[in-house]
């Protein structure tokens with residue numbers, strides 16, 4: 293519980309400061325999906341001021357998956373980042389998350405920045421030039 297509160301607090305503070313912008317896709321007031329853009333991750337692989345931002349929390353509600361919504365949100369965030377004057381987007385994906393990995397690579401995240409391991413297992417940092 294304590295851990296969850298800390299996560300929610302960090303999320304809220306990021307939204308307040310403008311460091312994180314979260315876009316939600318809803319249909320008739322029903323939450324369907326979301327994606328976020330984060331400007332500063334305190335990791336120069338992931339974010340570089342005015343150049344590279346991080347794509348976070350791409351989530352599609354299970355019953356709406358495989359309908360192209362995830363891909364549409366990735367295309368949207370690339371378009372938005374471009375309009376904001378950014379040149380690159382980064383993403384961190386667990387190696388065993390095949391659906392996300394396939395989606396990102398197909399959406400242009402075709403450069404590997406780093407392959408590593410954390411508490412959740414092996415992950416990869418990917419880059420897309422937009």
Ligand SMILES: CC(C)(COP(=O)(O)OP(=O)(O)OC[C@H]1O[C@@H](n2cnc3c(N)ncnc32)[C@H](O)[C@@H]1OP(=O)(O)O)[C@@H](O)C(=O)NCCC(=O)NCCS
Pocket residue numbers: 349350351352353356357358359360361362363364384385386389390391392394395396398
């Ligand atoms: C990953 C996720 C966002 C994909 O969303 P989605 O709306 O189902 O994705 P799309 O329908 O746009 O799929 C686009 C392409 O990605 C690939 N893909 C997506 N889901 C896949 C799956 N389960 N198996 C294989 N390929 C998959 C396919 O190439 C697909 O194209 P196709 O349907 O024409 O074959 C969704 O599965 C999800 O919310 N997962 C849990 C949260 C998560 O892991 N987020 C990523 C964190 S880094």
